[in-house]
Amino acid sequence: MDRAAIEELSVEEAEDAPPQGAPLTVFLGEEARPRMLALCSEPGMGRRDVISATLSRASDEGARVLRRDFRGVGPEATAAQLVRMARNVSRMDNGVVVGLDELPAADEACVRREARALHRMWESGASIVFSLSPEARQLLEALPECVVVGAYDLLVRAIVAASRSDPLYEVRTLTRGIPSLVRGLRVVDTSGATELVVPSSYYDALSRLVSLSLRVTLTEGDLRARLAMLLLGQGRVRDLEQVLGGADDELLASLRGDAPLFGVSERLDSFVCLRSDTTTLLTSCFPALSSSCALFPDVGLACAELLVKRDAYARAAIVIGMVPDQSALDLVIASGSGFIEAGEMALVSEAVEKRASLDDGRSQALARVVANLGNKTEPLPLAQREAAFRVSIEDEEGRAIALFAAARQALRGGLTTCVSSKGMQDALGQRLLLHQEACGLMARGHLSAALDLLAARQCPKSQRGTSVALLSCDLAMTRLLLLDSSASTEEVLAQTRETFRTSGLPGLEGYPDCLEVMASLLSADDEGAAEADALAVRAERGGDTPVRVLALVAGCVFDVRRGAYSRAHVRAALAQVIARSAHLDYLGRVASLFGLVAPFSLGERDDSERIEEPKDDDLGVVCALVGEVITSRGDSALACDRIAPDVPRDALWLLFVLTEGMGEFSELLREQIPPSWARTLLRARGARRGPSYAKAGSSPVLVPAHPAPGAEGRAAPLEIHLLGGFEMRVRGSQVPEWKLDRRNAKSMIAFLALQRGGTARRHRIVEQVWPESDYTSGFNKVYQATSTVRAAVSELDEDLDPFVMSRSSKSVTLNMSLVSCDVDEFRACAREASDGEGDARAVAMARRAEKLYEGDLYVPLMDATGALAAARRELRTLYIDAMVAGADAALRLGQKRTSVRLATDAILADDMREDALIVLVQALRASGRNAEADQHYRSYTHRLAQASSRPPSRMLRQAVGEEGLTLPSAQARGRGML
Structure with missing residues (x-):
């Protein structure tokens, strides 16, 4: 504004x-x-x-x-x-x-x-x-x-006259020009921009205005009409006639002329109270409105009934909370599914509890459904779970209750009940039926059919509700499994979790859990292993069988990627047993497929007896290919000669997971898939791995969206991040990586950023990035690459030039007054941690270096001279040195946990660094974790014996208690000394 x-x-x-x-x-x-x-x-x-x-x-x-x-x-x-x-x-x-x-x-x-x-x-x-x-x-x-x-x-004229294009229109919608409400607003100046804030003073003014509008000096008829209009929010005269038994035109004319709050139309046939589009007025004015409802409970109850007919359940729930008449709870029971949809589980539970004496089937069924939906960690006994389905479904309300029970029971497994769609006209029932049908298709592996069904009947983005959240999860899951590059799960996860949390529906949290574990599995982020383990444990307690099976499958994949093949085999077998006992045949087949990969990776090649006869669907086609890979044992005859070229889209996500990160098996599978499959996978992988992803070695590594700026001062206008992957940002906005992939611009930037002063002679750049070119054509390619970078940067800041070109010196230079690189800051922090004075400073710099080192240095595909590979090795060694020095200093300062963490970081980077192991063992023993210290020592001695057949050094034996000598500091021991 x-x-x-x-x-x-x-x-x-x-x-x-x-x-x-x-x-x-x-x-x-x-x-x-x-x-x-x-x-x-x-x-x-x-x-x-x-x-x-x-x-x-x-x-x-x-x-x-x-x-x-x-x-x-x-x-x-x-x-x-x-x-x-x-x-x-x-x-x-x-x-x-x-x-x-x-x-x-x-x-x-x-x-x-x-x-x-x-x-x-x-x-x-x-x-x-x-x-x-x-x-x-x-x-x-x-x-x-x-x-x-x-x-x-008396209204504020500037506001009343504001049109939709006027900056004051937002104020008009909030106040209608009423002076007391205008006074409650304020303006906040944020970085030169103005923003209209709706503070608590506005709601206080609104509450006072409503209270004064219901003053006792008014006639009873006037009070009843005003109360009905405020509770309904908006409506027509016939609504007032239904609630009040009649509507006086003279009264409406008086309200039109005297009370802008109520928004009576010129023709006196409708009204729109201020803030009628939300429940804000009801919640902020609850005391005044509830006092009036206590005087006229019949008005409040009639308004609640009319709101239920409008499907305005959230507003009806607030009105029911104002009505002292207990008969209002009967309305909740009669329309329980609608209130559950609106997230009013607390009100439904209260109604069920207070009307527990009612012996009608609807009340008892609703009570059982509420118990299931509101229960996450302790599943109800089987008899009570089955009883939740014994609901009279002669009317739409009964069927909606049964469908909510079915949505919860789908996460339990072992019980399948479907409600017919015949005669279902209610919008809520249709959404729940759509969820039931989509889940059935996904459970049978028909992902494309489920996506077609859901995409054709998407809910508006503005619509909220329990069924809407379920359908959002369904749509996000199908798009995710079909490798839709436009699918975004983070927003869906946040919204659905918030919906189920605020609505008191922990029994449905298994749906976003399924989505989360699959998103983690397909993101190529091995950090998801811990989350998969946690979800598996939580699902076991809550009885959510699909979540547990998917979490075990994800854990199996992560174990294979990390080389824990035995544990992966156990997880796959357990997932298969659980899935098939719950009649989840598709998930059972998926689990059995991953159960073949772990033994193969362990060296067990004769798995022909364990390979089941594949079924005639997309999953069966992938299973057949996996069987060919396992039984062929790398023979030259390719399995793709016996596999149809049609891409198995409903099982493409399995190929996405199986073809990367699983060592020899992934290599063999990539070699033997048909070319059409390979092209589809390549496009899907490239689309999913946008600027947020990069490759480090052979394993995909997730690069943070925006690492924190350096410790010294504010971030430079142009930031280059090379640790853990490549990223360039202009004033905080990321440059799309695909734009820098053109003309090898990214490789040139990475090389320049590592040079002293950010400068390099053109012939060195050609030798590094375009070794196949002669110098004449190479110099032209350098010019084209710099133009590509300039164009990408100018889209975000047209005044920013990242280069300082010099024809006389025949060099290319990054403008280091405008450019910063995380490698420079990491080097400074790591060196100060190793060589600086003072333990506190060493620990601080080691922690900063730890934070900056998101992963190994980015090395592009073209590194002809090996300069970046050498820099990667140098930086890794520098990182390990800094972690050891920081751990040693932290231990002397008594910061045992920090010491353990930093030493562990060093061991993970190089498991043969004995100085890191000494500090780790010493820190663990100081923390009372002797068993862990002994375990690390035994693991190291085993690795050392395999590598050099030498025993551990005297200092290491002394650290674990085998010798009683005085242990010198890490600096005195030297780096990596045995």
């Missing part, structure tokens, strides 16, 4: 401005005759501030000002005070301006006295401005000389 426009909303300027219908010049204009002005509107319209502004201007121009406030004063006392005031004013000279606040409603006798008093003051030459509520309008009928200013004349 435009800050200047918003600043016009300040209370002083907005309320000092003359109202539209009656400018304040009636008091202070060129005409000298007196005037009488009445501000007749609902509270909250800024009447008091207008009177204050009027009197202030009159005083500035030399007029004598008198003011009285009649808030809390009764009608008789008000009339008496006005009579005395009129007597005094009549004795004064002309030029008196009188201000009267909040004249109360009165009976006919008091009104006549008040009118005579006001008329007497006016005739004596005094100008009068007074305010009163619409219910006191009778006074105005006795004062024909009075100019009346209504509610719409």
Whole structure:
């Protein structure tokens, strides 16, 4: 929004401005005759501030000002005070301006006295401005000389006139120009941009406005109508007739003229209360509305019934919470599926609990379904689970309840119940049926059919609900397994988990769990192994069979990638047993397929007896290929000669997992798949591994989106990250990696960033990146590569040039005043950790180096001179040295956990570094973890015996307690000394 426009909303300027219908010049204009002005509107319209502004201007121009406030004063006392005031004013000279606040409603006798008093003051030459509520309008009928200013004349004009393109339109939607609400808003200035904030003061003002709108001085009919309109939020006259038994046109006309909050239409046939699009008004004004509901419980109950008919269950739940009548809980039971859809499990549970004495089948069935959906860690006994399906499904509500039970039971396994779609017209029931059908297709491996079904009936993004969250998970899962590059699981996971958490539905959390474990498996991120283990344990406690099977399969894959083949074989066998006992045949076949890979990797080649006869589907085709690979044992006859070229799209995700990271098996499989499969996999892998992924060695490594800037100062405009993968950022925005893959620009940047001063002669760049080219064509390629980089950078910042070109020196130089590289900072931190003074500084620098070292140095495909490979080895050694020095310093400082972690990092990078092992063993023993220390020692001695047949050094034996000598520090021992 435009800050200047918003600043016009300040209370002083907005309320000092003359109202539209009656400018304040009636008091202070060129005409000298007196005037009488009445501000007749609902509270909250800024009447008091207008009177204050009027009197202030009159005083500035030399007029004598008198003011009285009649808030809390009764009608008789008000009339008496006005009579005395009129007597005094009549004795004064002309030029008196009188201000009267909040004249109360009165009976006919008091009104006549008040009118005579006001008329007497006016005739004596005094100008009068007074305010009163619409219910006191009778006074105005006795004062024909009075100019009346209504509610719409008191609105803030700049806001009321704002169009959709106007920056003030957002304020208009929040306030409708009501001054008390405008005052509650504020503007925040963030980096030169202005943002409209809706603070708690706005909701406080809204609550006060609603409370005043339901004041006790109104008639009962007026109160009932206002309460119904606020509870419903919006509707037509027939809705009010249904709730109230009738609708008075005169009352609606009064609300249109006096109360903008209710938004009565010009034709008096509809209303739209402020903030009716959300439940904000109900929640922020709960005390005032619940007090009125206590006076008129029939209105609240009728509104709740109408909201249920509208499928506005979230709003109905809030209204039911305001109604003291226990019969409102019967409404919850009668429409339990809708309230579950809206995430109101707490209300449904309360209704079931308080109406537990009801013996009708619907209540009992709903109670069982609630127990299943609200139960995650302790599954109900089988008898109770089966009883949840014994629901009368003669009507749509009963079928919806059964479908919710089926959605929960699908995660249990062992019990399959389907509800017919015949005659199902309800939108919620149709969504739940769609979920049931999609899950059935996925359970049988028909992923493409499931995607077609779900994509054709997607819910709008703005729609929320339990069934919508289930369908979002279903769609994300099918797209993920079909290797759709546009599929984004992170947003779906966050939204569905939040939905199930806030709705009290832990029994359905298995669906995002399935999605999460598959996303981790297909992301090529081995860090997902720990999450898969945790999900498997959690699923075992909660009885979520599909989650447990998928987590075990994922754990099997991660184990194979890490070389833990025996454990992988056990996991696959367990997954197969669990899946088939729960009649999850497709998952059982997947588990058995992975169960063949682990023994193969262990060297067991005769697996022909364990290979099952493949079925005639996409999974069967992949199983046949895997069988060929296992039984052929690398023979020259290719299995693809016996495999159909049609791509098995429903099982492509399996090939995606099997063809990378599984050692010899993956190599053989890649060699033997048909070319059409290979091309499809290559496209899928390239699409999924965008700029967030890179290759380090042969294993895929996930590169962080944006590593933290260096410890020294702020990040440079252009950042190059080479540790753990390649990434370039311009002022925080990532340069798409595919743009830098063209013309070998990425290889050139990586080479330049590692050179001293970021500069290299052109002939060296040609030798490194284009060794097949002669210097003439190579120099031209250097120019083309620099142009490619400049073009990619200029798309994010057209004024930023990353290069300093020099024709005289025939070199290419990165502008290091604008460019930073994480390798430079890592080198500085690692060297200071190893050679700096002071243990505290060594630990701090080691921890910083640990954070910066996201992985080995990125080495492009073209590294002709081997310069980057040599730098990778040098940086790895530097990293290990820093971790050992930091661990040693941390141990001396008593930071045992930090010492263990840093030493472990060094061991993981080089498991033959004895100095790292010494510090690790010493730190573990200092922490009381002697068994772990002994285990690390035995593992090292075994590796050492295989590598050199030499025993451990004396210092290592002394560290584990085999000798009683004094252990010197790591610096005295030297790096890697035996």
